[in-house]
Amino acid sequence: MISKEEIGKFEGELNSFSSTIRENALSELIQLMENGEIIAEQPCEEHNMHCHTFYSYNGYGYSPSYIAWWTKKHGLFASGIVDFDVLDGADEFLKSCSKLNVRGACGIETRVFISELIDKEINSPGEPGISYHMGVGFQSGDVAPEVKDFFTSLKKTASDRTREIVKKVNAFLAPVELDFERDVVPLTPAGNVTERHVCEAYSTKAEKVFTDNASRAKFWSEKLGVSSDEAGKLILNTVKLQGVIRSKTMKSGGVGYVKPKPESFPPLKQMNEFTLKCGGIPVITWLNGESAGEADPDKLLELHIKYGAAAINIIPDRNWNLPDPEMKKKRVAELHKIIEASKKKGLPIIVGTEMNAPGLKLIDDFSSDALHPYFKDFTDGAAIVFAHSLLQKKGMGYLSAWATENFRDVFDKNKFFIKAGRKLSPSAWRETEKLQ
Known part of the structure; x- marks a missing residue:
């Protein structure tokens, strides 16, 4: 009988930056499961359709293969990966899901410009007219030839922006300065550096420049504008330290903040056209309903639908799991308002936890009072996206x-795709007769 340590070794190798090591580790784990040495949990309806992987930033270092394995091991209904500006993990994830026979879907997240809301904040705080936006249900990381230039530009724009941030922050944090290629790029498997990678690199570099706690705490106290006591606590908690570095130096008001212009990001219509060309579903992303751009749910949804959006993504935990009772009450009301508005328009609702920072939940608490009434709606959304991902290759996709x-x-269509998503699996390519 294999030991827990040996299983842990293989699971750890699923997060290696080497694709060969990941593939071999997954094969070993599948064999162990087939031999009965690893027992998966009983299937359930829980899911997470918004998991960033280490191809953008995952707070736990998870790869696409690991997320597929985690889905299988815990008996989850489905999982979905979403990375910023890249589809680097798409093929690996779909291949792993197929091997494990679990429901999965791939997506991309970026920021877009919405001309109709140029004077209103939407879901990117402090940035009027700029909106986070998604596409889901991609079949591969290889995009259609006619949109390759656009796809390449997404990653380049993000990379150029991150390099500019490092240049500005380096000047401010001297002598804690980063060499982008040497200190930051190695933290990623494919060079897609995010602000979170940069913050991790600054935290590590400071430990090398200031080797004792006292001098390092003094440095961060001065640079981040926090008390000596607070700085002393931060250096003992690198996760919190990195969060403060990011908020103080890279967000609005920080020395490294790069204020976006309308031309900094693609127009909403162009991003949706890219997603459609790749066989995906354009997806609205919603923050919390508190901005001017999100104040009227119906108006916001109608605008997005006009430009081709056909689903909505929500990160529920930040809208109900709050310590302040009044804030929680307000956020839950806004959450329920957008859910009801989306249901009336027949928009599938996709939910998840992002996983793009340490400490974030792996699974939403679907038993909570705020989420339980809509658990079936969320699971139906996962089923629709999975069914689309499976059937698009047969010319039977959602759009x-x-x-x-x-x-x-759309309601008639949703019934079919919900049924398909629940009945089919990656190994069931020839089981469409079940839908009759």
Whole structure:
């Protein structure tokens, strides 16, 4: 019988930056499960359809293969990966899901410019007209030839911005200065550096420059504008320290903040066209309903639908799991308002925890009073996205010509894709007769 330590070794190797090591580790784990030495938990309806991988930033260092394995091991209904500006993990994730026979979907997240809301904040605080936006249901990381230049520009724009941030912050944090290629790029498996990677690198570099706690605490106290006592606590908690570095130096008001212009990001319409060309579903992302751009749910949804959006993504935990009772009450009301508005328009609702910072939940608390009434809606959303991912290759995707011709309306279509998503699995390519 294999030991827990040996299983842990293989699971750890799933997060190696070497694709060969990851693939071999997954094969070993699958064999152990087939031999009965690893027993998966009983299937359940819980899911996480918004998991960043280490191809953008995962707070636990998880790879696409690991997330697929985690989905299988814990009997989850489905999982979905979403990375900023890249689809580097798409093929690996879908291949791993197929091997493990678990439901999965791939997505991309970026920021877009919405001209109609140029004077209003939407879901990117302090940045009027700029909105986080997604596409889900991609079949591969290889995009259609006609949109390759656009796709390449997403990553380049993000990379250029991050390099500019480092240049500005280096001058401020001297002598704790980063060499981008030497200190930051190695923290990623494919060079897609984010602000979180940069903060991790600054934290590590400070430990090398100031080797004793007292001098390091003094440095961070002066640079971050916090008390000596607070700095002393921060250096003992690198997760919190990195968060403060990011908020104090890289966000609005910080020395490294790069204020976006309308031309800094693609127009909403262009991003949706890219997603559609790749066989995906354009997806609205919603923050908390408190901004001017999100104040009227119906108006916001109608604007997005006009430009081709066909689903909505929500990160529920930040809208109900709050210590302040009054703030919680307000956020939950806004959360329920956007859910009800989305349901009325037939928009599938996708939820998840992001996993893009240490400490974030791996699974939403679907039993909470705030989420339990909508648990079935969330699971239905996961089923729809998975069914689309599976059937798009057959020309039967959620937004395909076939779907347009075969369903009376979006509600009729949703019933079919929910049923398909629940009945089918990655190994069930020839089981479409179940849908009859």
